[in-house]
Amino acid sequence: MTTQPARASKTRLSFETVSPYLYILPSLLLFTLFVFYPFAKTIYLSLNLTDQTGSAIQFVGLDNFKSVLIGQSSRDFFFSLQITLKYAAMVVTGSLALGLICAILANEEFRGRGLVRTVFAMPMSISSACIAVIGVFALNPTMGVINSLLGTNIKWLRDIHYALPSVAVVTVWMNIGLNFIFLIAALQNVDASLYEAGAIEGANFFQKHWHITLPSVSPTLFFLLIINVINAFQAYAQIRLMTQGGPGKYTRTIIYAIYLEAFQNNRYGMSSAMSVVLFIILFVLTLIQFKMEKKVTY
Amino acid sequence: MVKTSKGAVLLIALVSFMLAVVIVSPLLYCLSASFMTEKELYATKLLPAALSLDNYRSALRVAPIFRFILNSTFVAIACTAAQLFTGSLAGYAFGCLEFRGRKPLFLLFLATMMIPGNAIIIANYLTMAQMKLLNSYWALILPYMTSAFCVFNMRQAYMSLPAELREAAIIDGCNSFQFFLHVGLPLTVPFLGSLGIYTFLQIWNQYLWPLLVTNSIEMRTVQIGIGMLQNSDAMAYGPVMAGTIMILIPSVLVFILGQKTLISGLTAGSVKG
Known part of the structure; x- marks a missing residue:
């Protein structure tokens, strides 16, 4: 390494105070352009009437929000919200429970464990589009394997009772991988002496996991809960490819409704207002989850 | 670890394998169907009598799948x-350097994780339209050139380097950037590996953004390509399954080759269990 000439030391000093900002500049610029600016723009558009190209043409204050929350679009919006909540509840409980079961099983020692772990983690590499088309095929009333295995004759994706659970099951499958990975890592950090103490007390398999494992991995479960809820609220590909929001509006989640409002109806102002409401809902949900975590975790 | 009885181990292994079969079955079903003739598909057979490549041929005829794979590979790598x-x-910078506003700036970066990507995607689409970048690689790449997740994990990586290392290098006359280039980067390769695999898979599997910003067939990415196959002929499940297998291969391969790095890295710094 070369030694700096003494003369340059003063300029280097001032460069040293500026240089940390240069390291963060690329990310900061990109965030500004593609996260902060669109976020501000979404709020701005939500307060305006827009034209076909998405430019604001008239400031309308909270009219869009009124329309979404209490006006003519409110029935559709709250129906979408209800669908989204049902969907999120099914997806989140299903994928957390299965992820945890997989992690507990694959944390025990047995031959072939490595292969089992690979399979449990693998869904994280499969795209929602791929698993959605496989789902569409498997659930096809006449050609699909599901009806033929169950001996049923159900139009899974065209029936208002089965469409949403069908999409949810496919999403649960997708989410298992990531939940499994984080939970098995958490399990490996659980203090082994806790299990030894449990064994002395004579705890069986289920007592052991209920009283020791579950509390020990609860921080990871909360972290995953937040991620899973946010992802469930944002699901798009599987709904588009499996049901297109149908039958009727029975799988039209908020994100899907936002998309339709913008690109089918060209009402970018309304769609932005719905996006803002979605953001507030997610923000409140995350806050509640953080509050809960503080209360429950040991 | 507490010893589990032999019977219990056997039971656990059995349940695990059954669950593994259930989890992998959609993919095996897809693979099997991709080789079936139309007759076999209509008869809801589980296995084809012979391995027919017709579905692959017709999938490639309907959609330029290799072009999609090329696009996705390029975009994901970029x-x-x-x-x-x-x-x-x-x-x-956040992990090793001292500067004013470090904490608020880091929190600002983390705040981007709180903004749901799909809720601002329409505004981003309008930006791209204004910049006349729709239907270009720029549109696919630009918004995804940084992520809070990546910054956060790399900060963890740099914080895990011993502070003396940097002090010693600075005393030896290494400037801050030289330390980053010659010491920091090589030492954080394991983190870069796992983050790289994770990011690659995320981008490869993107759906909504490429759907919005591309409209010509040559610019489409793999996930949109699948939808195209599905729409081309409502009942042609054979070619759809063949196409799905073709676009699954790269991502599953990346996952299998990188799973060790991926799993150890993803779970090392990010969450404390």
Whole structure:
């Protein structure tokens, strides 16, 4: 390494105070352009009437929000919200429970464990589009394997009772991988002496996991809960490819409704207002989850 | 670890394998169907009598799948490289350097994780339209050249380097950037590896953004390509399954080759269990 000439030391000093900002500049610029600016723009558009190209043409204050929350679009919006909540509840409980079961099983020692772990983690590499088309095929009333295995004759994706659970099951499958990975890592950090103490007390398999494992991995479960809820609220590909929001509006989640409002109806102002409401809902949900975590975790 | 009885181990192994079969079955079903003739598909057979490649041929006829794979590979590699680069730079600054406003700036970065991507995607689409970048690689790549997730994990990586290392290098006359380039980057390779695999898979599997910003067949990415196959003929499940297998291969391969790095890295710094 070369030694700096003494003369340059003063300029280097001032460069040293500026240089940390240069390291963060690329990310900061990109965030500004593609996260902060669109976020501000979404709020701005939500307060305006827009034209076909998405430019604001008239400031309308909270009219869009009124329309979404209490006006003519409110029935559709709250129906979408209800669908989204049902969907999120099914997806989140299903994928957390299965992820945890997989992690507990694959944390025990047995031959072939490595292969089992690979399979449990693998869904994280499969795209929602791929698993959605496989789902569409498997659930096809006449050609699909599901009806033929169950001996049923159900139009899974065209029936208002089965469409949403069908999409949810496919999403649960997708989410298992990531939940499994984080939970098995958490399990490996659980203090082994806790299990030894449990064994002395004579705890069986289920007592052991209920009283020791579950509390020990609860921080990871909360972290995953937040991620899973946010992802469930944002699901798009599987709904588009499996049901297109149908039958009727029975799988039209908020994100899907936002998309339709913008690109089918060209009402970018309304769609932005719905996006803002979605953001507030997610923000409140995350806050509640953080509050809960503080209360429950040991 | 507490010893589990032999019977219990056997039971656990059995349940695990059954669950593994259930989880992998959609993919095996897809693979099996991709080789079936139309007759077999209509008869809901589980296995084809012979391995017919007709579905693959017709999938390739309907959609330029190799072009899609090329597009997705290029975009995923470009985004991954960019994210690792911008993430390393910012992670290094937040993890190793002292400067005013470090904490609020880091919190600002983390705040981007709170903004749901799909809720601002329409505004981003309008930006791209205004910049006349729709239907270009720029549109696919630009918004995904950095991520808070990457910055956060790289900060963890740089914080895990011993502070004496940097002090010693500075005393030896290494300037801050030289330390980053010659010491920091090589030492954080394991983190870069796992983050890289994760990011690659995320970008490869993107759906909504490429759907919005591309409209010509030559610019489409793999996930949109699948939808195209599905729409081309409502009942042609054979070619759809063949196409799905073709676009699954790269991502599953990346996952299988990288799973060790991926799993150890993803779970090392990010969450404390």
